[in-house]
Amino acid sequence: MRAWLQPVVLWGERRLPALTRYRRPESLPVSLHRRRIYIVPSGFGAGFALLLLTMLAGALNYANNAALLLTCLLGVASAASMLMAFRNLNGLQLSSLQASHAIAGQPVELTLRFTSTSSRDALRLDAADASQVFAMPAQGSVAVAINIATARRGWQPVPRLKIWTTWPLGMFRAWSWVHPDQRMLIWPRAEHSGPPPRVSALVTQRTRPRLGDEWAALRDYRIGDPQRHIAWKASAHHESLLVKDFAQPRGQTEWRLDWRELQGVEHEARISRLARWLGEAQAQRQRYSLWLPDNELPLDSGPLHYARCMNALAEMP
Amino acid sequence: MSRAGTGGRREIAVDNRVFDLLSISIALVLAVHANHLPWWLTASPAALLAWRWWQRRQRHGRVPRWIKLPLLGLLTLAVIGSYGSIFGREPGAALAIGLLVLKAMECESTRDVRVAVSFACFALVSALLFRQNLVTTVVVALAVLPALATMRAMEPAQRPASLPRTLLPGLALLGATLPLALLAFALVPRLGSPLWGAPTPDEARTGLSDTMSPGNLTSLLIDDSPALRVSFDGAVPTRDLRYFRAYVMWDFDGRQWRRGRGSPEPAAPLEATQTITYQVTMVAPSRRRILPAMDIAMAAPPNARLLADHEVLANEPVTHSFSYGLRSALHYRLQPALDAQRRRRGLELPSGFNPRTHALAESWRMRYGNDDAAIVTAGLTLLRTGHFRYSLTPPPLGRDSADDFLFDTREGFCEHYASAFTVLMRSAGIPARVVTGYQGGYWSELGNYLLLRQSDAHAWSEVWLRGRGWVRVDPTAAARPERLSQGAAAALGTGRDWYDSPWLEGLRNHWDIVNRWWDQGVVGFDALRQRGMLTQFGIRDTSTRTMAVLIALTCALFMVLGLVWSLWQWRRRDSLREAFGVLERKLAQRGVVRRRGEGPRDYLARAARALPAQRDLLAQLSTDYLQLRYGADEASPEPLRAFRRAVREFHAARVVQ
Known part of the structure; x- marks a missing residue:
């Protein structure tokens, strides 16, 4: 939208809420219907109309009825394409919306699921600066992924979505606004580099490899492997002997990450540092816990734990 | 269930399908004009178009300006050399199709193609200035189809279709809009005298000379x-x-x-x-x-x-x-x-x-x-x-x-x-x-x-x-x-x-009846005929204002038809749901209104508590409904009929009570 138009539109939305009722947040699912679909001729449509007028004038001037008939036919067909554009949107339903994990500054992938009873072509979706095109099969649903740029961590509203089409001839542009009342949580950005967690936070726990641990894989027998590690049953189906290979447990540490230990660091920088430590701990498959002023996450590991911790960080005031 | 592609550019470059359809449209323009242009003015643009099509197959891109500009000059010279002027019907048509082919040289974006397609429509209709018999008109109307298909093909994200199949929607569109087009044709006010120079009388004299x-x-x-x-x-x-x-x-x-x-x-x-x-x-x-x-x-x-x-x-x-x-x-x-x-x-x-x-x-x-x-x-x-x-x-x-x-x-x-x-x-x-x-x-x-x-x-x-x-x-x-x-x-x-041969001559003579109908009904439909037609409907005053009102009324009528069509949503009838709706209404009359988000089982259980006299019946209905709804993909007809009967009789039971 042009910059000079923005204040006018904002004023209009404030003064005439009825006009913009469908631009306010609403809960899913949302079906497009005649009250919220708008149509205007596109630039091409206007140009074609001008051309048709020229043809009309020419046909009338030369009293050429065959040309007049064809001009009428083209004109009516173009006008009918307006109804087809409308029908292409009418009844389309946005049934659900899902945001991927995203870190501030990186785009978040929104997955929108549309359902429809009839098939549709050439639908376009605009959200913020991104756009996407999709088609619908009959009696089906389509997941449309769209990337939206993010700037800062925390809860953010899903931007207003514009679903539009110029189907079938490109002469009319039908559109509808959808503003789902959903939020997406953007994780904080990790700092590039910084000090490692303080040593006191690292509790190293020496564990020796114990037999009976979950074995990770099968590998070929090497001379010197203990006999009881041979997987007899599996080897029976194989040409050579197979040996149960156990994950080599490294020095397992426990990272106790604590908000309080970063006294004197600026608020956002603290969050960035914690985010970096969380990332490192996750990458090294450590067990870690996180203490925040209003939240405490006990010792654990795995992607779910990581997501929980990052969510907690993102939600920090 | 499918996942949409990832392309999301707004100004899409033109793909091969679009250019093929555009080339067909332009070739048809050349064909319908071939009759009244010198053969070389048809053959050379056709060759140029074919070359452009081949060139674009090899490598996408506009033809460089140093090729286009001399061609433009050559075209103008050829038209002037052939007709002595660039004004008039024949030189105008020759120039128009030449320019159209030159436009095809630079068609690489949707905008270019849209300009070319619009111009192709114009050139097609202008062929009727030379001949307006039935065959020519039908041929020109059909030649519009690739142009419409080109416009369609430029829309993104479509279900794939073969090249001939892309023409069918245009045909359906023209067919569906023909009645309104005929009505508009009958009602458009005809000009009493031409606005600008009509064709000079020297041209194309046919028949006897003096x-x-x-x-x-x-x-x-x-x-x-x-x-x-x-x-x-x-x-x-x-x-x-x-x-x-x-x-x-x-x-x-x-x-x-x-x-x-x-x-x-x-x-x-x-x-x-x-x-x-x-x-x-x-x-x-x-x-x-x-x-x-x-x-x-x-x-x-x-x-x-x-x-x-x-x-x-x-x-x-x-x-x-x-x-x-x-x-x-x-x-x-x-x-x-x-x-x-x-x-x-x-x-x-x-x-x-x-x-x-x-x-x-x-x-x-x-x-x-x-x-x-x-x-x-x-x-x-x-x-x-x-x-x-x-x-x-x-x-x-x-x-x-x-x-x-x-x-x-x-x-x-x-x-x-x-x-x-x-x-x-x-x-x-x-x-x-x-x-x-x-x-x-x-x-x-x-x-x-x-x-x-x-x-x-x-x-x-x-x-x-x-x-x-x-x-x-x-x-x-x-x-x-x-x-x-x-x-x-x-x-x-x-x-x-x-x-x-006699039978061919007979065929020609019968064909002339169709032509006569065309000539009288369409070609000869002038202001006088128009007035005559309206008089039959009791409209004596045929001023421009009356015609405008008539056109507006007709458009309004067809708009209503169009709106009905576009708002009509094809819903599969769900008779089980309808029957349950009837039950809901009946219960609502007795004060048990279904709450928002309340499932059928909870709702009927609540109704049974509210209406203890019919608890068994409601419990049975609930079981039946759940069985019909969730027991199989498609409800079998016999139990469905029984359920609907039960719902009807539920009403009767209330009267008895």
Whole structure:
């Protein structure tokens, strides 16, 4: 939208809420219907109309009825394409919306699921600066992924979505606004580099490899492997002997990450540092816990734990 | 379930399918214009288009400017060299299709293609300025389909379809909108006078000309296009009376007959004994003022006048299909008294021409004395018995054309016969003149009209006999009676080509009925017809305002139809849901309203608690419903009927209570 138009539109939305009722947040699912679909001729449509007028004038001037008939036919067909554009949107339903994990500054992938009873072509979706095109099969649903740029961590509203089409001839542009009342949580950005967690936070726990641990894989027998590690049953189906290979447990540490230990660091920088430590701990498959002023996450590991911790960080005031 | 692609550019580059369809559209434009442009002005753009198509197949990209600009110059030069100007109908069309092909050179974005496609539509419709018959119109309407398909193909994210299949939606669109288009066509107010210059009358004259020399009708006699359609009030005249006079020619210079100066004298006196009333439609605009009339017109229609020799002359050249009503005398005495000046004119011959014809005429005059009728008979007998042959490709005649024809070549068609015979009569001292027009024609039983083609053009003579006035004499008929009874093709005798076979001719004659319907209903639908049509609906005032109101009303009507269509949502009927809805309403009447988000089981359980008297029944309904809804993908019909019956009876139970 042009910059000079923005204040006018904002004023209009404030003064005439009825006009913009469908631009306010609403809960899913949302079906497009005649009250919220708008149509205007596109630039091409206007140009074609001008051309048709020229043809009309020419046909009338030369009293050429065959040309007049064809001009009428083209004109009516173009006008009918307006109804087809409308029908292409009418009844389309946005049934659900899902945001991927995203870190501030990186785009978040929104997955929108549309359902429809009839098939549709050439639908376009605009959200913020991104756009996407999709088609619908009959009696089906389509997941449309769209990337939206993010700037800062925390809860953010899903931007207003514009679903539009110029189907079938490109002469009319039908559109509808959808503003789902959903939020997406953007994780904080990790700092590039910084000090490692303080040593006191690292509790190293020496564990020796114990037999009976979950074995990770099968590998070929090497001379010197203990006999009881041979997987007899599996080897029976194989040409050579197979040996149960156990994950080599490294020095397992426990990272106790604590908000309080970063006294004197600026608020956002603290969050960035914690985010970096969380990332490192996750990458090294450590067990870690996180203490925040209003939240405490006990010792654990795995992607779910990581997501929980990052969510907690993102939600920090 | 599918996942949409990841491309999301707004200005998509044009893919091969779009360019193929655009190329087809432009090729069709070239094809519909090929008829009236020189062959090289069609062939070279076609070659250029083919090259561009091939070039774009190899590598996408615009053709560089250093190729386009010289081509533009070349095109302009070619058009100017061919027509002498870039203005006018033919040069305009040539320039337009040349520019269209040049536009295809740079089509790489949707914007370019849209401009090209719009222009192609314009060029297609402009082909109708040259010919507006039914076939051309249908061909042009079908040629619009690739253009519509091109517009469609530019839309992103479509389900794939084969190239021919992409044309079908356009056809459906045109078919569905045809009724409204016809209505709009009928209601658009026609202009009383053109806003700017209409086509110049010099262009494309067809039909008879106002001069005649042996051989210049040949092009007409092989032209099978319709010239006149005549419908008669009352009995149809017999074939030997179907002479339609156009031009009466007095002046002969030894080679060419001319109409001469149009004398302002009043029409010659006419004593009619049998008259006929009829309507003539000139199918092809002749761009001349003469209106052919049956032998012999008694009065002129409106906007025309009757000349001294009973030629009918319109006030304006006929520029489009045009109808007029006339009354003619079939048996008559025309100008029983010939004044001296006219008599002199009717005997005038250039001196020093045709000595042998003179000698023959003088010998006859010696033999028959004053009996002019006998001399006429002798002349006809000479033609009948002198081994004359009818041919459309006769050998050329020399300086003494009548001598050469009567004594040497003896081969020719109506012009040769009429010219030689008239010279012979004048040499014998009988006032005579040449008349050209149409003769014969095909009577269409089905359409109830007489069709005269250009090939029915004919020339004959009129001689003045004392006491009888001007008498029509057809020397060709004397020599070849088939010419009269079966038309020019029959008179040729041998050498019929396959396309002249009788069944094909019959087919052509029947096809003309369709053409007549088209010409009357569409091509000839002018302001007058429009008023006539509206009068039938009780609308007498046909001012522009009334028409505007009518158009607005019609548009509103069709808008409503369109809205109904577009708002109609095809929902599969779910009779189980409907039945449950009925149950819901019944329960709501008794105060158990289904809450938002409440499932059927909870709802019916709550209803059972609220209505303990019918607890068992409701429990049964709940079980049945859940079984029907979730037990199988498709509810089986018999339990469904039972459920609906139970819901109906639930209502009855309440009354009992």
